[in-house]
Amino acid sequence: MTTVKHVATTPFDGQKPGTSGLRKKVRVFQQPHYLENFVQAIFDSIGDVAGKTLVVGGDGRFHNRSAIQTILKMAAAAGFAKVMVGKGGILSTPAASCVIRKYKTFGGIILSASHNPGGPDEDFGIKYNIPAGGPAPEGVTEAIYARTTEINEYRILDVADVDIESVGDRSLGGMAVTVFDPVADYAELMGSLFDFDAIRALFAGGFRMRFDAMHAVTGPYASVILEDILGAPKGTVMNGIPLEDFGHGHPDPNLVHAHDLVEEMFGPDAPDFGAASDGDGDRNMILGRDFYVTPSDSLAVLAANATCAPGYAKGLAGIARSMPTSAAADRVAAALGIKSYETPTGWKFFGTLLDAGLATLCGEESFGTGSDHVREKDGLWAVLLWLNVLAARKQPVADIVREHWAKYGRNVYSRHDYEGIDTAAANGLMDHLRGLSLKGQTLGAYTVAFNDDFAYTDPVDGSVSTKQGIRIVFEDGSRIVFRLSGTGTEGATLRVYIEQYEPDPAKHGADPQDALAELIKIARDVAEIEARTGRSEPTVIT
Template sequence: MDMYTLASSDQLKHIISTVKSEPFPDQLTVTNITLVGLEKRADDFKREHYTENYIQACFNVLKINKFFVVGGSGNEYCLNLILKIVRVGAANGIEKIYTGNRGIISRPAMSYSTVKYGCWGFLIHYIDSLVACHRSSSEERVSIDLITPEGGPIDPDTLDEIFVETQNIEEYKTINSIDRLNLSRSSNMLFKVGASELVVSVIETISEYMKVIEGMFNFDRINSLLNGSCYSRPFRIIVDCNNGGIGPYAKRIFEEELGAGKGSVINYEPSNDVRNFNTSTSENFEMKCSTCDLGASLDSDGGRCMIYGRRGFLIPSGETLSVITSHYHAIPYFLKHKFNGVSRSFFTPACVDDVTRNGSLNIVESPGSWRYFNELMGSKKVLLCEGHNFEVGSHHVGLRDGIWTILAWLSLVIHFHKPVKDIMLTHWSIYGRNYVTTYEFHDLPISKIVKVFSEMINIVFKIENLGTSSRLTCGENFKVVFADKFSYNYASKREAQSYPALKVLVEPKGRIIFRPLLEEDQGVIQIIVEVLRSDPNLPNETAVTENLFQLAMQIGKIAAGTGKNKPDFVF
């Protein structure tokens, strides 16, 4: 990569074009605490000027003037967006743009790269149903996420500035004569732009990520586990990459580096069919897990990971954080770095709370965005975090990391000499099991959602109306022991922040969360119900949480406020 490779068209002196444009009103997105970029329908980014307007707004606000990283799933759609972003970047005076081989960069690798090169990153990825389960439509959605030079998601205030800027756009700069990029191998491509030069550098992101991850785990012991050299037989794994950009990373690490058998990593080639990027409905995956010791299903950018034991036994959301916290000494990285605390999102099951209750570890309940986790880890308040929807990550990149999660579970298997399911059952025998069900009311006008939450905050949640009261629901008596809005006191820019989500704690031990999910003109009311039981083998999770859900319906006056007596979606 010391020599520049020049395509024939690159020997031209490219001319900057200023294109007149108008704002797209729908780019003034309704923001919430999880938003880290512009998320829209895939067809929206194909509209004339649409992507360029947004990228120009980013340059106007962020003042990016030298370098940035861009990449994503590596399919044809992603490559087209990379080309548009490169054109706008070149026209705005960028000197160097980094991307991965074939345009592929996973979320953890993007985080590492922005830190290494000290620049912003544009991560292009599809939204799968594991993330967007609250959407009733099956439309293809894409997000261009903004990753900071510190490796975390963009600050919500800065993102709001960008969205406001999109409504003031009158023109953008681009270079239409850059008509193709050769990203098939590591190289540097030189483009002459006026009196300046732009270098597009294709970097080995997989090798660089490997260097980070192999220092955190004992690869020799994991290799022995997977190839069976120190055990009675090989430990069989199946890693489903769902045809996303994480595929080449998983293939290299598990099959080539760690000796898992050929065919252990499946669906590893990026696909142009977005229907393949669906971790939560991967057909027959649980059946495939019946033939292996550990199964893992990764989302398209490699941030989220669902872990399965034998016969399709799924590790519930929140439990990975709980088990690792209880046995962090099983992971070499945590022996080298002080394991001082953990954090979970407001909406992640509270399994880890009991693990930390009587010990010296910090536990921080934080908003759903990894910006807050990144900030907590950067300030060394915590070392490990889990967001909702199977998002686990540690200090090594400051973002969720699915491959890290798989390696952590393999390390636990080595430490306990037990199968995945047995590790989980042993943990539940000590702490009990949190049964969680999410109920969603879809396609509600924003005005209805605002009214429901306003009445809950101003009337229902008054201490004299709710506090420490007992409620009889479906024959089960619940005592309300706490009710309040979520708040977060660790943000660097504000003394304290409040969020519209509400929580109710009850005895016998349970938790209700009321959460609004708002989009352009309508939204969803999400009710998360969590119940702790000593028996980990209750067959019907929804039956366990049903009585507490009925209490939630009473407290929130959901039927009256929404006109719906039952949820549209339960999972």
């Protein structure tokens, strides 16, 4: 007879989910009762789970398999009828959204700390995705957090671990456990959106590509789709085996951390196209030969060319971007005669727009792009859409982007990250910025039109989100934005975004750091970054 254990517990401080769930160091999650408290708080907050199906999987980082066993036993104790688990515990974030939506489950639990490092001394994370397939909205995460502050018991089955290393059906205390191929459903969805025959022909014609999976979750997905299905040569996917510590790497697809790919794409005999994805597969970086495409430009170019892909041949309903993302996509929306939406950072804010049919493509400057096919950003999807555009237009990446700038103008853009700074100092810096009244003041060659702390009212459900980032907007449309990131586990990360619109094609080739030099100085001076944080230079510039 299977026994449900009722385990007495007490609350832990700080189990408040951020923009993408709860992220802490592995050692924190390994504390007795810590993970169990949070999982029980999820189950207590999402309604009646009896007879329902749950999806579970993660990015394969250290502690992934162990956490899944705990979640399975607690799901059985909670009354779920079935849990679907990716083989080996592997399931990319966009693939989880795909599976949740396809099988109409009662949502899913995704184990990931996204682009953060993995390993025994590094990061771990957990989040609940709702039945629509997207991250839980603030109302749900607030309820989960409230429950963590008062929890006094969790329930778990007293049974042995279940085999999740091979595909098949099992039973756990009367609950069905289905271990499934994590790639199959996602690959099928991609085949319905893109012209796979045109992409096959592209590779057959000698087109060369490199995809850096960064020893993270997209390795199996990219290997199957790019190499097995689309015919890219074996070896196109680099670092394709998911490892618990991501090969001692930092699985963040940017110019610093994807250095091997960048070196190859900017070296002699570079391939035609380069791309990378992150720890859980929801971010992307796009490179041409000797050419880097910013995420803001990537969203705009994909929006302008989306009809190249069969899944978007009828056009777009609208385009949504996070507030710090450049306004390049807005210019495309205006030209197409469709609406553009500016939301806070966090993919959950796109969910209501997508569900209401108001937007088709969405993007964030933090290397996230996606569409209404799932309710998460999707790294490999963005790569496949780029391949579809390249197959249709038969031009190099750099030429496509430069033609886009010539037509729409260039939103010259950069992001400066100051990582791991003292939290109190970071909060003091933001408070300082909130206290400034700059309207009408001249800063260098720029006159301030307004400054504010961005607030958002959702046009669908009317929910209001405040304190979403400090904006300084100048009369010529240039912007400086300051935000504290919610994705780290230690200290604070200050992100500074600098943007200037340049309509003159003769100036489109300028290096962004040179073109934005005066605005960068203004940003550092106005925020008193060095004086308040002790940092004279950013940690990462993208």
